[in-house]
Amino acid sequence: MARSYGNPVLEHQAVRKQSGLIDQSHRGKLRLKGKDRTDFLHGMVTNDIKKLTPGNGLYAVFTNDKAKMLSDGRIYCLTDGLWIDLEPEVTGKIHKHLDKYTLASDVTIDNLTEAFGLLSIYGPSSHGIITQIIGSEPLMKEHSTMTFSLDGVQTFAARNEITGEPGYDLYIPIDRMVPTWNRLIGIGGPYGLRPVGLDALDSLRIEAGIPRYGIDMDESNFPMEAGLEKRGISYTKGCYIGQETIARADAQGRMNRKLMGLELTAKTVPAKGLPILAPSSVSGAPERVVGTITSAVESPTLDRVIAMGYLHRDFTEPGKDVMIEGSPAKVVSLPFYTRSN
Numbered sequence: 001m002a003r004s005y006g007n008p009v010l011e012h013q014a015v016r017k018q019s020g021l022i023d024q025s026h027r028g029k030l031r032l033k034g035k036d037r038t039d040f041l042h043g044m045v046t047n048d049i050k051k052l053t054p055g056n057g058l059y060a061v062f063t064n065d066k067a068k069m070l071s072d073g074r075i076y077c078l079t080d081g082l083w084i085d086l087e088p089e090v091t092g093k094i095h096k097h098l099d100k101y102t103l104a105s106d107v108t109i110d111n112l113t114e115a116f117g118l119l120s121i122y123g124p125s126s127h128g129i130i131t132q133i134i135g136s137e138p139l140m141k142e143h144s145t146m147t148f149s150l151d152g153v154q155t156f157a158a159r160n161e162i163t164g165e166p167g168y169d170l171y172i173p174i175d176r177m178v179p180t181w182n183r184l185i186g187i188g189g190p191y192g193l194r195p196v197g198l199d200a201l202d203s204l205r206i207e208a209g210i211p212r213y214g215i216d217m218d219e220s221n222f223p224m225e226a227g228l229e230k231r232g233i234s235y236t237k238g239c240y241i242g243q244e245t246i247a248r249a250d251a252q253g254r255m256n257r258k259l260m261g262l263e264l265t266a267k268t269v270p271a272k273g274l275p276i277l278a279p280s281s282v283s284g285a286p287e288r289v290v291g292t293i294t295s296a297v298e299s300p301t302l303d304r305v306i307a308m309g310y311l312h313r314d315f316t317e318p319g320k321d322v323m324i325e326g327s328p329a330k331v332v333s334l335p336f337y338t339r340s341n
Contacts, residue, residue: 018192028091
């Protein structure tokens with residue numbers, strides 16, 4: 001996949017000001033079919049699958065029996081099945097995980113990663129572009145979907161706000177990728193659409209405070225540590241794998257660590273895994289490790305270095321001072337950026 005089309009900063013700014021076209025075809029795509037698919041997937045993830053109707057979707061987490069994260073994913077309810085969008089590295093793992101539990105259920109799982117590409121249009125002008133592509137006004141709620149005919153082939157678009165801007169993911173049969181890309185570039189010209197690579201997508205999602213599985217969260221994390229409880233967990237849906245541990249943690253009301261934002265005074269972008277230290281109150285005393293960096297970038301929008309990292313619960317209050325590689329940093333709430341500010 002293209003990391004950049006020459007200038008990641010300009011690509012980032014295009015999404016903030018107008019719109020960008022991103023090829024994310026490497027993302028995993030699983031489809032569940034069969035009459036038991038809804039009940040089955042409902043018992044496998046943290047969010048309420050049973051409330052979905054065709055045209056709707058949600059964000060959810062796959063957890064093990066200890067409530068640690070196996071993956072996150074976007075789940076869409078289509079008329080012919082449930083569609084799961086995943087990070088590419090975990091697609092095989094989640095496919096095997098689901099297969100293990102199908103047992104006597106009427107559920108089939110197809111890996112459509114190689115059969116469908118994914119073209120994403122993100123930015124303030126994305127609405128006008130997608131309206132011309134699908135031929136009608138798209139739905140505005142995040143994770144909602146619209147099925148449409150593209151050159152005689154049925155496919156669908158899903159609302160996605162991973163960059164902090166409005167946007168849409170188009171799942172396209174792989175043999176229609178090149179003509180669709182060219183068509184989008186042609187339609188998007190008057191809207192300021194430009195190709196955008198994965199480097200800019202990463203800086204956009206960090207500004208938007210969106211953790212990424214495999215970078216900001218993995219099998220060592222509870223979903224609540226990553227701040228996913230509001231958008232990814234239903235506390236009323238009933239049983240699923242890991243539900244008892246998550247319910248118990250919710251009743252206790254706190255995690256030992258939490259993913260937070262950090263604004264750095266240094267101009268150097270810290271590497272993943274660097275320790276976050278508590279400033280020493282006594283001259284010459286050793287500094288205490290209170291957290292770890294997961295993602296960092298020089299923010300084109302904020303014109304400063306920002307990072308995300310896990311911090312001990314005593315250091316998660318916004319405004320707390322910490323140290324990273326000998327330079328002061330300040331703890332802030334996520335996201336760093338929203339369209340309204």
